[in-house]
Amino acid sequence: MAIHLSHRAKAINPSPTLTVSALAKQMQEKGINVINFGVGEPDFNTPQKIKDCAHQAIKDNFTRYTNTSGISSLREAISAKLKRDNDLDCSVKDILVSPGAKASIMFILMAICDPRDEVLIPTPYWVSYNSQVEMVDAHPIFIPTTVDSDFKISVEQLEESIETLSSPRALILNTPNNPTGSVYTQKELEEIAQICLKHNLIIIADEIYEKLVYEGEKHYSIANISKEVREHTVLINGVSKAYAMTGWRLGYAAGPVDIIKSAARIQSHTTSCVNSITQKAAICALDECEDDVQKMRFEFQKRRDILIDGFKEIPHIKYNVPKGAFYAMPDISYYLQNANFYTKSSYFKKTKTKSVRLCEYLIKEHKVAVVPGSAFGVDNYVRFSYANSIDNIKEGLKNFKRGLAESLKR
Ligand SMILES: Cc1ncc(COP(=O)(O)O)c(C=O)c1O
Numbered sequence: 001m002a003i004h005l006s007h008r009a010k011a012i013n014p015s016p017t018l019t020v021s022a023l024a025k026q027m028q029e030k031g032i033n034v035i036n037f038g039v040g041e042p043d044f045n046t047p048q049k050i051k052d053c054a055h056q057a058i059k060d061n062f063t064r065y066t067n068t069s070g071i072s073s074l075r076e077a078i079s080a081k082l083k084r085d086n087d088l089d090c091s092v093k094d095i096l097v098s099p100g101a102k103a104s105i106m107f108i109l110m111a112i113c114d115p116r117d118e119v120l121i122p123t124p125y126w127v128s129y130n131s132q133v134e135m136v137d138a139h140p141i142f143i144p145t146t147v148d149s150d151f152k153i154s155v156e157q158l159e160e161s162i163e164t165l166s167s168p169r170a171l172i173l174n175t176p177n178n179p180t181g182s183v184y185t186q187k188e189l190e191e192i193a194q195i196c197l198k199h200n201l202i203i204i205a206d207e208i209y210e211k212l213v214y215e216g217e218k219h220y221s222i223a224n225i226s227k228e229v230r231e232h233t234v235l236i237n238g239v240s241k242a243y244a245m246t247g248w249r250l251g252y253a254a255g256p257v258d259i260i261k262s263a264a265r266i267q268s269h270t271t272s273c274v275n276s277i278t279q280k281a282a283i284c285a286l287d288e289c290e291d292d293v294q295k296m297r298f299e300f301q302k303r304r305d306i307l308i309d310g311f312k313e314i315p316h317i318k319y320n321v322p323k324g325a326f327y328a329m330p331d332i333s334y335y336l337q338n339a340n341f342y343t344k345s346s347y348f349k350k351t352k353t354k355s356v357r358l359c360e361y362l363i364k365e366h367k368v369a370v371v372p373g374s375a376f377g378v379d380n381y382v383r384f385s386y387a388n389s390i391d392n393i394k395e396g397l398k399n400f401k402r403g404l405a406e407s408l409k410r
Helices: 007-011 016-029 048-059 072-086 101-112 127-135 155-163 186-198 257-268 276-288 290-312 333-338 354-366 390-407
Strands: 095-098 118-123 139-144 168-174 202-206 233-238 251-254 382-385
Touching (some): 048 276, 072 095, 072 251, 072 276, 101 127, 101 233, 101 257, 127 139, 168 186, 186 202, 333 354, 354 382
Parallel strands (some): 118 139
């Protein structure tokens, strides 16, 4: 009997970043030393203070369901953080705590989108945005950017895209950005916000990498521009990236109370609340761990500099210097056009874009895993995550450089 699967299930592909990591892991398990630049999470341990708080919560038997939106003491800590870091006044009722920022975005999209609504997404995009938009039966509308525009959309592009749409609902804007490392300036955000207000768009501002900005760069929250913009913005953040807590699963959304309440109702029928122990641990992260964040940020900056120095030695690639997050995205189109990187067997069976083939060749023949640009909606690039040791970054760069050079001779 043929099993019926929904149109949603059929439309959604597995996360390509996880696919690359899985192949790298498979090879590592066979004893092959693959340098993995595919990982989207900090390689540091969760700070000890946070783990101690979690132990204490277990000892105190804080192990039952909590209220859906998150315990008040955590939402108060988030509210204090938003005031301290972003100068935003957000009361606890404007905040929904969810099992990861990924879930926060999903519940917000479910709360604001109707079928066939349109959601604008700059490319390259974080891998889950387009799938999540499709899962709520809305349409992702892509706004292309390139390394030459520092991977940022212009107001003209935004305006032009909106004008072609019949039911524009939201813009998802991610700064600091995964996969490019770009950081929008205050002025750029002000201009974008004006267009969103003009067209009554909700801005889903994904600020999960806010704490990871380098060298005097400043993260600026679009919600901070004016009261009006604030009323059109749902800010997304969480503890995964700043506090090395990816496995704990806690993100949050802060925005207009009607949207937050609706998303909370949806969450109440899906995941209920976030793990009670994680909620206690997150209070400690937000209140007490700024020093740990700064140490990790300092390390990431060192690694970024080493990676970018390595890029300088590689012919024919184009790149920007990432200002935040822990990713870099060189343009490798020269190689896609001029090199031969076909491998005999194919691991990535579903998608066969050029960047996928290049990545498959690099993993298998040069033991270096980078993520194909097509995973992020742009085929001319690959993404490096520099959440990796300095030794690995140096060795991986050598492998990458050799792999590209040899692809031209095959
Ligand atoms: C841009 C962006 N937003 C959201 C998330 C999701 O984070 P979380 O672990 O909180 O679900 C990620 C994780 O990779 C990300 O890169």
